[in-house]
Amino acid sequence: MQSSYPDIPAGLVAHDLTAAAVQLQVDPTIYPLQAIYGAAYIFIDRCYVFLERPEPGQVRVTLTAKGGSADAGALRALVGEFANELLGCAWRHQITQDNRVLLETVTMQAIAGAMGQPSLDDLASFDFSDQGFDDPLGIALSWEEKHGKKAPAASTGDGEAQP
């Protein structure tokens, strides 16, 4: 990286026109890592994004324009846009923590209201085996499974997950 920007405090941003890349130093105490991820992810369709730790407590984000070329103005715009997205993601991270209960309640109500109660067919087709959980006390085991006796024959309802 060769040059910095006159309108940004020294040491925070550098750009390299030849490589069509900019680097931003990000303080994770201001922008949590989840916010850095959120902002970085938005850019991976039009930039190559690389994260580094130049030193403990710092994150360096390198954005390289896909296509291999970008003028100074475009790189400066990239810095500004990334910074705005980073700010939005950091703030959203905080808001989500503050309003977690409200957000979860509304989301659950929205999805539950739309889904409604499962039908017997829905329950019959639900694959409980995916739910993998620890069962050190064998609570989920039937008496027969625990003590080695055969379980009574049970009806199998293999309904499809169709309305």
Place this chain on the structure above:
Amino acid sequence: MSAVQPATSSSSASSPAPLDLVALRPQAGTQAFFRHRVVGDRVLVTNFEGGWLLLTRPEFAQFATGTVPAASALHDRLAAANFLRAHYDVRRAADALAARRRFLHAGPNLHIFVVTLRCNETCVYCHASRANMDQVQTDMTPEIAEKAVELALRSTSPFITIEFQGGEPLVNFPVVQHVCEYAGRRAQELGKQLQFTMVSNFALMDDAKLDFLIAHRVQLCTSIDGPEQLHNAQRKLPTMDAHQRAVHWIRRINRRYEDMGLDPTLYHVEALLTTTRETLPRWKEVVDTYVGLGCKALFLRPIDPFGFADRTRLRLEYPRGAYLEFYRNAVDYMLELNRQGVQVLERYAGIFLTKILRGEDPNFLDLRSPAGAGIGQLAYNYDGKIFSCDEGRMLHEMGDSKFQLGDVRTSSYRDLVGHETVRAMVLASNLDGQPDCVNCTYQPYCGTIPTFNYKNQGSIFGRMRESSVCQVHKGIQDYLFEKLAAADPAVLAAFDRWTTHRAREHFVQTPGQAASQAALEP
């Protein structure tokens, strides 16, 4: 990225002087939770549940500093509107919030059936990625249509609207007929209330089609871009008479409703406007055209970034400040017409005002929190693919299938509405989790559109300060609250009419009532 410039002010009207909060030295303690915004010469405050007051600057200063005299009219106003901590009525706030979110208790009520991509018109801003008339492979088959109907009727909403779109839905009229008959029968069997709507350019309408649509109580809606020259320049038929044909059928259909004894103020063809750059200076002609056609409502929608509009945006797009100036001029004119006894309303205003003045949510899916994508609407493409919303389907036609939820052949209803994309969109469009919106005075009345955010800004969350949709929403609400502050009795009376909901019972098919039989009864 959008060509629209982010605005520093919400409209071209001069920006009000900001509050000097440092000089004001607010003191917390007496106020319940509130947000504030300068609107004209007043300060608007809204509370958590969407109550509002317009205060003068001195009044706001007293409120913000906790120095409102106890035995004052201001104190009484604040207490009555639930803005004071000592008098805060939690139950009332909870009930008000529940009323605004009542739509959460039911699933998708709007089901968009894209019965074909073929279209006989070429519109410069087409967002549907229309196909040429020989592309018959873009027609929905009856088999796919039936599966889509079955999924739609599985919704937990007791009231289902099936909206026919395209392309031009009249191009695939046999499937429209099949859906009307099949869905009508199945809704009766399942005990669902059902209605149909169709968005059509009317150019392929004839008497036989109209007879069927009338008999099956399909609400008809078309597009009118304003005066004939503008409309025909933007919506091209080979015969260059798109406007004339649309107008012809608007008048024929309205006459049919009258002949059936239906109230013409309630039953008439609705028309939709798409505002392009050419439209902006012609606000008076647009309103006059709609009024002349007997329309009672205009929906002054800005252009969207989907479909062809993405390709032609350099020619069609405009700064949203210019749109808001157009909006103000047009609605001022409409209010003047109302004053003269002409009944016409602006749809955006009606939606916002219903939330502001009546504390209800009219369930316009793009203007609610969370948005309706996936939980309020589903879009069924001609080929059986199912999307969270029509914009999600448009993105698919543009090459991006992120918002596809499933397929009519393989997906269950619960798979669709419980899809992780739907959950993501619900979270992303909940304004209680959105930077900027969380502090915005208009948050109780507003909404964000995840697909717009994604298309214009790269994520379903978006950044509201740079969002043209946010700019429009803020600008319209600023205008409405300026009007409310001015308190002109004629304007308030018009706003009362604009928020009075009159149900169009004739179009609703209720269980136990056959569609075509009921259509003969006024």
Place this chain on the structure above:
Amino acid sequence: MTAADPSAPAASDAPAFLDLRFHRELYAGAAVDEAIKVFARHGEFHLSEAADAWCVHMRALRPALTRRLAHELANYALGLTVQRGGPP
């Protein structure tokens, strides 16, 4: 020639091998593994571990594409890391 990130200036000839260091606190190891599997047929990859990073010593089958392959790999690893919610 080695470079900590793919954007480092290129030598006059395309590098034979290029080194990438994915910091353990920023990238999930499983994400890096998965990314390498996805791009395996386009290049030669050698993985190793440092105390603080997952190290990839790599070149493309077509040497002129090495830098681009490194970019794509890094993007893919980042995307997978984000989808996992970060390193464990």
